[in-house]
Amino acid sequence: MRGRIGIAIVLIVVIVGGAVLAGLGHGETVTATDPPPSRTAVATIGDLQRVVTATGIVRPKTGAEIQVGAEVVGRLVAVPVTVGTYVDKGTVLARIDPATFAARREEADAALKLAEAERDYSRLDLGRKRYLLSTAVGSVQAVDTARTNLAAAEARLRGAAARLALAEIDLGRTTVTAPIAGYVADVAMTQGETLSMRLEMPSLVTIIDISRLEVRAFVDETDIGSIRLGQKATFTVDSFPDQALSASVVAIEPKPRIENGVVNYVVKLDFAPVPGVVVRPEMTAHVRLTVGAATGAILIPRAALRRNADGEAVRIRAGDGWVDKAVVTGLRDETMVEIRAGLAGGEIMEINDF
Known part of the structure; x- marks a missing residue:
């Protein structure tokens, strides 16, 4: 009688064990006899950013940061800005003594007027030479000479006009203005100092x-x-x-x-x-x-991940035991990881202590 009872007990254990193993998926291992883990976590649904x-x-x-320099040299007669001053585009930042440049402009203007007079005289002379040639008094050579003189006078006039334009530009450059709006970050020179020709476009003011x-x-x-x-x-x-x-x-x-x-x-x-x-x-x-x-993703602690021969996995609770479940991971931050396949959310898992 006792022998029959023992055989029955063995059969029940085998049947129960077979049923549990049949309920596992491929690659999952139940460890019902393992001691319970010291720490666990639950797979949650949430958002994750990798940063x-x-x-x-x-x-x-x-x-946005401009070093404003002077394009002409001379003595600074005014520097009306200080560090921290807000300036609009076109605000005067410095003035250089314009006396020398004004004189050069007057000289160039006088040279232009002289060149205009010479051009006008050459034009009249060519007209006279042509008239004399038409009356058989003048000569072709005289007309050619007058024509050459007129061309030379016109060239001198263009040169004089260009020199006047340059003189006016230099006179205008004695006033240094802000090319952008912003705050004055640095003022390199002060009123009374002289800009030297040894400096190539010396910096006066920095604007940010x-x-x-x-x-x-x-x-x-x-x-x-x-x-x-x-x-x-x-x-x-x-x-x-x-x-x-x-x-x-x-x-x-x-x-x-x-x-x-x-x-x-x-x-x-x-x-x-x-x-x-x-x-x-x-x-x-x-x-x-x-x-x-990742939005609405399945999230688990990174400490729950473990590696085996098939890749990454987590150990989740299955009935009274624990099963290693293969997972596909996605984004990670310092503490959490996205699970893209292998979990549905809500699973209880073991946290590794190593």
């Missing part, structure tokens, strides 16, 4: 248009392959650490910056100003570039 972080610097865009700024982010070589034009980003500056400004990638410089063996690439970001947040050149920018996004 690349970088440090950058705020700089003026090309053409702070409404035309960009962020230059230094992205590590390991992340630069994920950066694309048009990608969205946010950044903060130390003056406003709680205010994130929106930006987008507008350029990726092809040449790397190498410092102390570290390779970075400059990524230029355009951003729109935010009322009340004054961003200034040379501020440090803390940048977050969004290089991927």
Whole structure:
């Protein structure tokens, strides 16, 4: 009797074990006898972004910072701006003593009038020589000479007109004006100083248009392959650490910056100003570039992933045991990973402690 009871118990165990194994999918292994894990997590549904972080610097865009120089030399008689002054386009930045240039203009004007008189005389002389030739008194040679003299007088007149135009341009250059609107960032010379001919277009004033700024982010070589034009980003500056400004990638410089063996690439970001947040050149920018996004995705902790001979897997609860389930992963951030295949959401899984 006892022998029959023992045989029955063995058959029940075999049948139950066979039923459990039959319920597993291909490649899944139940470990009902394993001790329960110390930590678990649940596969959830949510949104995930892959973000690349970088440090950058705020700089003026090309053409937003101008060093304004003088195109003529002489003594500065006025420098009516100071550092921090806002100037409109065309505002007078400096005046150079115009006396010498005004005199040169008068000299050129007088030379032009003399050339006009010589041209008029040569024109009349050619007319007389032609008349005499028509009356058989003059000669062809005399007409040719008069014609040559007129051509030379007209050429001298054009030269005199050009010299007058240059003299007027130089006189106008004694007033230095702002080519763009912006703030005066530097004033290199003061009233009374003399601009030397040894300086090639010496810089007088530097102007920055702070409404035309960009962020230059230094992205590590390991992340630069994920950066694309048009990608969205946010950044903060130390003056406003709680205010994130929106930006987008507008350029990726092809040449790397190498410092102390570290390779970075400059990524230029355009951003729109935010009322009340004054961003200034040379501020440090803390940048977050969004290089991927998943909405309504199945998410699990990265610590739940494990690798086996077939690839990546997670260990999930199956009844009273645990099963290794193969998964296909997608985006990852510092703590979470997207599951694109293998889980439906809601599964309880083991967290690796290593």
